[in-house]
Amino acid sequence: MKTSCYLMGISRSTYYSWQIKKDENKPRPRKRYSASHVLSETEKAFVIFLLLSEEYMDKTPYEIYFSELDRGNYHCSIRTMYRLLAKRELVVERRRGHRRMNYSKPELLANKPNQVWSWDITKLKGPQKWMFFYLYVILDIYSRYVVGWLIARRESAQLAKELIEVTCNRQGIETNQLTIHSDRGAPMKSNSVTQLMDTLNVTKSLSRPHVSNDNPYSESHFKTLKYRPDFPERFGSIQDARAICRKFFEWYNCEHYHSGLNYLTPYSVHYGESMKSIQQRQQTLSEAYRRFPERFRNGKPQVLGQPIEVWINPEKSGRKRKIK
Numbered sequence: 508m509k510t511s512c513y514l515m516g517i518s519r520s521t522y523y524s525w526q527i528k529k530d531e532n533k534p535r536p537r538k539r540y541s542a543s544h545v546l547s548e549t550e551k552a553f554v555i556f557l558l559l560s561e562e563y564m565d566k567t568p569y570e571i572y573f574s575e576l577d578r579g580n581y582h583c584s585i586r587t588m589y590r591l592l593a594k595r596e597l598v599v600e601r602r603r604g605h606r607r608m609n610y611s612k613p614e615l616l617a618n619k620p621n622q623v624w625s626w627d628i629t630k631l632k633g634p635q636k637w638m639f640f641y642l643y644v645i646l647d648i649y650s651r652y653v654v655g656w657l658i659a660r661r662e663s664a665q666l667a668k669e670l671i672e673v674t675c676n677r678q679g680i681e682t683n684q685l686t687i688h689s690d691r692g693a694p695m696k697s698n699s700v701t702q703l704m705d706t707l708n709v710t711k712s713l714s715r716p717h718v719s720n721d722n723p724y725s726e727s728h729f730k731t732l733k734y735r736p737d738f739p740e741r742f743g744s745i746q747d748a749r750a751i752c753r754k755f756f757e758w759y760n761c762e763h764y765h766s767g768l769n770y771l772t773p774y775s776v777h778y779g780e781s782m783k784s785i786q787q788r789q790q791t792l793s794e795a796y797r798r799f800p801e802r803f804r805n806g807k808p809q810v811l812g813q814p815i816e817v818w819i820n821p822e823k824s825g826r827k828r829k830i831k
Contacts, residue, residue, distance in 0.1 A: 546583055554582050554591055568592070610715040615688055615819040617649040620777045621678055623819070624654065624687045626671070627725035628662055628694065629732075631748050632741045640748045643667060645674050645687075648724045649817050650777035651765050653756050654678055658749050664697030671700065675707055688712040688819060690722050721820065731759070769811045781813045 512519045546554070557563060563571045568588035575582060583591075592598045617623040626645040633639055641662050645655040655674030659666050671687065687704065689695040691713050704711045714721030732738065732755060742748040760777075764770040768781075775781040792808040 546587065550582070551591055554588060555595065555597075557582065558588060558592060559597075612715060612820050613688060613712050613721055614822055615648075615686060615712060616816055617647075617818075618816040620647055620650045620652070621654075621680060621685060623648045623817075624685060625722060625725045625819075626667075626687060626689050626695075627722060627729070628667075628692060629729045631658070633745075634741060634743050640742060640745050642748075642752065643670055644725065644728065645670065646724055646728055647773075647777060648688075648819065649814065650773050651724070651728070651767060652773035652777035653728075653760055654777075656752065656756060658745060658752060660745060662692075662694055664694040664699045667694040667697070668699045668703045671709075672703055672707070675709065680707065680709065682708040683710075686710040686712050688714070688722065689725075690714045691716055723819070728759075731763075768813060771813055776813050785810055785812050 508519060508522070512522055557575075558568065558571060563574075566574070568585050572585045572588065589598065615623045624645050625648050626643070629642050629644075630639040631642055641659050643655075643657050643659070643666065644653060646652070647654055655670055655677070657666065657670050675685070685707075687709055689712070694700060695713065701711060719726065732752075735755065737751075738755075739751065742751070759773065761772055761774045763772060765773055768776050771781045771784060775784060789810045792810060796803050796807050
C-alpha cells in the first residue's frame with residue numbers, strides 16, 4: 508500500500524480517507540432499539556391518563572412529578588412526561604374545555620369631545636429604588652385633552668372612582684353621553700368603579716387581555732410625558748412630582764401642537780376654539796399663494812382642519828382618523 512500510494516503520488520492518509528467516505532455512503536443495517544428503561548405502551552397510556560386526569564389537568568408536569576413523589580409514586584421523568592405530551596400535541600392548555608374566554612375587540616368612535624375618554628395609570632420613580640408614585644390620567648380621545656389627573660402613593664380603586672366622578676362633574680357629563688375606556692388593571696375592573704359608572708350612566712369599555720394597542724391614546728400620551736427633555740429620572744417627593752406634572756399638563760393641553768390634531772392644541776379642539784386658528788392659517792397661506800404662486804407647485808394650499816371622527820380599533824382600515 509505504501510509503494511502503491513507513492514507511485515500514485517498521494518499519501519496513505521488521503522487513500523484511507525477516501526475509503527472511509529466510500530464506506531459511509533453504504534447503508535448500514537440498524538438494530539431495533541430496545542432497552543429495559545423504555546416505558547411500555549401500557550405505562551405510556553397510564554402516564555397520559557394521569558396527566559389529563561381531573562386532578563392534574565390544571566398542573567404542569569413538574570407539579571405532577573413532585574406531587575406523585577410525595578405520594579410514593581414514580582412513573583417516569585419530567586422530560587418523559589413532556590415528550591409523551593408533545594408526541595400527542597398536548598403541550599398546550601390542558602385545562603377542562605380550554606377555559607379561554609373570547610374577548611370582543613372594542614370598537615369605539617368619537618366625533619366630538621366628551622364622547623369617549625381613555626384612562627390609565629403609570630408609575631413614576633420615587634427618590635429611592637422600588638419607590639413609586641402613581642399617575643392617573645383621563646384623556647379625551649377626540650381632542651386629546653387631559654380632562655383629569657392625579658398623583659398618589661398607591662394604586663387604588665377608590666382614588667380612581669373619586670377622580671372619574673370629579674372629572675365627569677367638571678365636564679358636565681350627561682346621561683348616556685360618555686364611554687370610558689381602559690385596560691384591565693385592578694382599579695379599572697373594580698366593583699367601586701363599575702358601580703360609579705352605572706350610577707353616572709357612563710358606558711364602561713375594557714381592552715382585550717395582553718393587547719397593548721387596544722388603549723393607544725393613553726399609551727401614546729404617557730410616551731409624550733416621559734420623553735420630554737425636562738422629565739426627571741426620579742422625583743424627590745410626591746409634591747415634586749405633582750408640580751412637574753401640573754406644568755406638563757398645562758403645556759400639553761394649551762401649548763402643545765398635537766400631530767394627531769393637525770397641529771392644533773387639545774384645548775382649542777376640546778372647547779371649540781380651533782376654527783379661529785384654522786381660518787388664520789388659511790388666510791396666511793392664501794395671501795402667500797397670491798404673492799408667490801410659483802412657490803406652490805401643487806396649486807393653492809388648503810389647511811386641514813380638526814378630526815371629524817376618531818376611532819379605537821376602526822371598523823375598516825384607514826378610518827382611524829378623518830379630518831376636515
